[in-house]
Amino acid sequence: MSAGIDLENVCCDFGTFRAVDNANVSIKPGEFFSFLGPSGCGKTTILRMVSGFIEPTQGAIKIGGKDMRGSRPNQRPTALIFQNLALFPLMPIWENISFGLEVRGVDKATRRKKAEDLLKLVDLPGAADKMVSQLSGGQKQRVAIARALAVEPSVMLLDEPLSALDLKLRQHMRAELRAIQKRTGVTFIYITHDQGEALAMSDRVGVMSQGRIQQIAAPRDIYDNPVNGFVASFVGENNIFEGDISPVADGMASLSGPHGNFRARILPDAQGKALKLYVRPEHTKLSKTAAAENSVEMEVTEVAFEGAFISVHGLASGGKRIQAEVKNDGVTQAPAVGEKVFATFDAARALLLPDANVRG
Amino acid sequence: MEDLIRRYGTGLTAVFCLLVAFWILVLVILPNFAMFEQSFRPYLPVVDIGGPKDVFTMGNYEKILANPVETSWFGIPITIPIHISTFVDTVFFSALVTLMTLILAYPLAYFLAKVANPRSIPTLLLLLFIPMWVSEALRAFAWYIILTFNGPLNALLKALGIIDQGVRWQNGVVTSYDAIVIVLTYCYVLFMLFPIYTAITSLDTNQIEAAEDLGSPWWRTHWRVVIPHAKPGIASGCVMVFMLSAGSLLVPTVVGSTKANWFPQTIYTWFNDALDWNTGAAYSMIFLLVCILFVIVMMRVFKVKLSDIAK
Ligand SMILES: Nc1ncnc2c1ncn2[C@@H]1O[C@H](COP(=O)(O)OP(=O)(O)OP(=O)(O)O)[C@@H](O)[C@H]1O
Numbered sequence: 144m145s146a147g148i149d150l151e152n153v154c155c156d157f158g159t160f161r162a163v164d165n166a167n168v169s170i171k172p173g174e175f176f177s178f179l180g181p182s183g184c185g186k187t188t189i190l191r192m193v194s195g196f197i198e199p200t201q202g203a204i205k206i207g208g209k210d211m212r213g214s215r216p217n218q219r220p221t222a223l224i225f226q227n228l229a230l231f232p233l234m235p236i237w238e239n240i241s242f243g244l245e246v247r248g249v250d251k252a253t254r255r256k257k258a259e260d261l262l263k264l265v266d267l268p269g270a271a272d273k274m275v276s277q278l279s280g281g282q283k284q285r286v287a288i289a290r291a292l293a294v295e296p297s298v299m300l301l302d303e304p305l306s307a308l309d310l311k312l313r314q315h316m317r318a319e320l321r322a323i324q325k326r327t328g329v330t331f332i333y334i335t336h337d338q339g340e341a342l343a344m345s346d347r348v349g350v351m352s353q354g355r356i357q358q359i360a361a362p363r364d365i366y367d368n369p370v371n372g373f374v375a376s377f378v379g380e381n382n383i384f385e386g387d388i389s390p391v392a393d394g395m396a397s398l399s400g401p402h403g404n405f406r407a408r409i410l411p412d413a414q415g416k417a418l419k420l421y422v423r424p425e426h427t428k429l430s431k432t433a434a435a436e437n438s439v440e441m442e443v444t445e446v447a448f449e450g451a452f453i454s455v456h457g458l459a460s461g462g463k464r465i466q467a468e469v470k471n472d473g474v475t476q477a478p479a480v481g482e483k484v485f486a487t488f489d490a491a492r493a494l495l496l497p498d499a500n501v502r503g
Numbered sequence: 504m505e506d507l508i509r510r511y512g513t514g515l516t517a518v519f520c521l522l523v524a525f526w527i528l529v530l531v532i533l534p535n536f537a538m539f540e541q542s543f544r545p546y547l548p549v550v551d552i553g554g555p556k557d558v559f560t561m562g563n564y565e566k567i568l569a570n571p572v573e574t575s576w577f578g579i580p581i582t583i584p585i586h587i588s589t590f591v592d593t594v595f596f597s598a599l600v601t602l603m604t605l606i607l608a609y610p611l612a613y614f615l616a617k618v619a620n621p622r623s624i625p626t627l628l629l630l631l632f633i634p635m636w637v638s639e640a641l642r643a644f645a646w647y648i649i650l651t652f653n654g655p656l657n658a659l660l661k662a663l664g665i666i667d668q669g670v671r672w673q674n675g676v677v678t679s680y681d682a683i684v685i686v687l688t689y690c691y692v693l694f695m696l697f698p699i700y701t702a703i704t705s706l707d708t709n710q711i712e713a714a715e716d717l718g719s720p721w722w723r724t725h726w727r728v729v730i731p732h733a734k735p736g737i738a739s740g741c742v743m744v745f746m747l748s749a750g751s752l753l754v755p756t757v758v759g760s761t762k763a764n765w766f767p768q769t770i771y772t773w774f775n776d777a778l779d780w781n782t783g784a785a786y787s788m789i790f791l792l793v794c795i796l797f798v799i800v801m802m803r804v805f806k807v808k809l810s811d812i813a814k
């Protein structure tokens with residue numbers, strides 16, 4: 144029932160403004176794929192192109208191998224869940240859910256039955272005859288999902304559907320969505336600007352910035368092996384060092400800058416570009432003495448207790464901010480404010496990365 | 504009330520209340536009551552007013568049942584009092600005008616609210632408004648000229664080869680009310696347009712898109728999503744256009760044929776030509792009541808609540 148989606152060199156222009164630039168993605172049938180990016184980077188535009196509300200200026204969108212150019216939203220096997228849900232407030236819940244079936248000429252008894260089945264699936268039995276205004280935010284969410292599932296789409300498109308919910312409910316609905324996706328096997332394309340959400344739910348994530356897809360990879364890879372500084376910064380915290388690069392063998396290079404000489408991993412295609420060193424706070428260790436390599440002295444300015452770990456902020460020479468995390472395991476000691484310590488990191492955990500991939 | 508006093512002080516609040524009371528009492532209730540009262544008195548020479556002949560009577564109301572004539576409705580010949588016939592025609596053709604304005608205004612309102620480029624809306628609204636700056640009388644006479652036998656409409660149709668003989672539009676082609684219906688539709692279409700436009704503007708565009716995304720063809724999206732949302736606007740547009748059309752005196756007088764009588768003309772005749780204000784008042788009362796009744800019945804049929812219209 145589910146279908147794959149291919150975006151081939153897809154561009155979308157609004158006047159002279161290019162909202163989506165040369166997107167290439169191949170999403171597999173039954174995959175949970177997320178687009179992650181900051182506000183205004185073109186996520187919604189991609190979704191609207193897949194659902195058929197906008198035609199790409201260039202390139203092709205294929206659903207299940209079929210080129211979709213020229214087919215209207217009502218002819219595509221997709222179901223879109225809008226950011227504001229867009230439920231029909233003048234219809235009772237069951238009519239909302241079965242609207243797609245009404246369109247297809249299904250008789251009333253069958254529609255009613257199907258709506259009740261779907262309400263069970265989304266864990267909302269007994270709501271069939273309520274009105275939209277009588278439901279809570281999370282319940283409306285489920286109705287929107289049920290309404291989209293009713294037409295048995297090959298592809299579900301979700302535009303930040305959880306953004307209006309509070310944290311607890313959001314976490315619950317994440318698990319729920321993931322479970323529904325597993326149960327139905329439908330391809331999900333999920334849009335969010337919340338990296339936690341994208342990393343936790345998805346099979347693969349496409350990180351976007353300014354209309355360009357920066358990286359497509361599994362969540363783990365996105366976090367551990369970002370391809371550029373934008374991706375590294377968007378999905379987590381970093382300590383960033385600048386300097387001149389000189390290549391060393393075996394995928395490693397050294398960076399010499401105002402804070403000293405560091406050794407770090409370099410990707411083959413990054414050679415010769417302007418690079419910076421990125422290392423995550425949880426890979427930044429603190430010690431009283433300098434290590435053999437990758438070590439920088441700093442003065443602790445803030446110690447914040449975060450529960451599972453303790454976040455330590457400090458200033459190195461030249462006012463460089465550095466952040467480290469100390470595990471709250473009862474053994475490791477966190478330094479005190481004002482103390483001078485060395486921040487060190489493993490060369491294998493540090494990456495030399497270019498800035499974001501933007502239009503020249 | 505307390506809220507008003509807190510906000511504007513006692514003095515200003517009193518002024519507000521007195522003004523509203525003045526409006527309702529002196530400008531609305533009193534004149535209508537005077538007419539209501541007059542309608543139950545016979546038409547008498549001035550010297551007899553207040554005298555023994557000035558008694559309570561239903562005679563004025565009974566006059567509407569006089570003078571049966573033979574006419575035909577949709578080919579069915581019937582005998583009916585002439586004023587009742589006029590009355591029924593007026594209500595029927597006003598309803599027709601209402602329907603025509605609705606058919607014209609709904610697509611235009613939808614276009615303005617959801618399709619047109621938002622930047623061009625002020626210009627489009629201005630273009631729609633400009634004809635309203637011209638008085639109704641001038642617009643009616645303009646249509647009189649357009650529709651005359653030697654007028655531009657016949658000339659155009661002849662030039663296009665659609666007709667080879669001039670048509671007497673004012674005598675009517677389909678019914679003798681053609682010209683009245685056309686001109687009333689033209690005059691009142693904006694009263695239909697704006698309430699519907701406002702209602703559709705408040706509809707979330709995502710709902711229209713959601714319907715389409717679920718596979719709905721355009722007509723079903725309108726039927727199930729847009730029209731239900733716009734219903735209060737449609738209802739208030741319909742009530743306004745119906746009441747204005749049914750109450751119009753000017754348009755039927757200017758463009759109507761000799762065979763097309765509009766009920767306000769009948770009332771006017773009683774007041775102005777016969778100088779019988781009592782019968783005129785009685786006819787007005789009947790007309791007012793039946794029009795209100797008609798609107799209420801129609802609202803019931805289309806399941807519209809009074810509070811919807813007030814929105
Ligand atoms: N109809 C339009 N006309 C002109 N520009 C548009 C239009 N729609 C979107 N844009 C522009 O395209 C860019 C991408 O918009 P898009 O809605 O895809 O962003 P987004 O990634 O979904 O952001 P958000 O997270 O805020 O929803 C934005 O800069 C926006 O201003």
Ligand SMILES: [Mg+2]
Nearest residue numbers: 186187188302
């Ligand atoms: Mg968006």
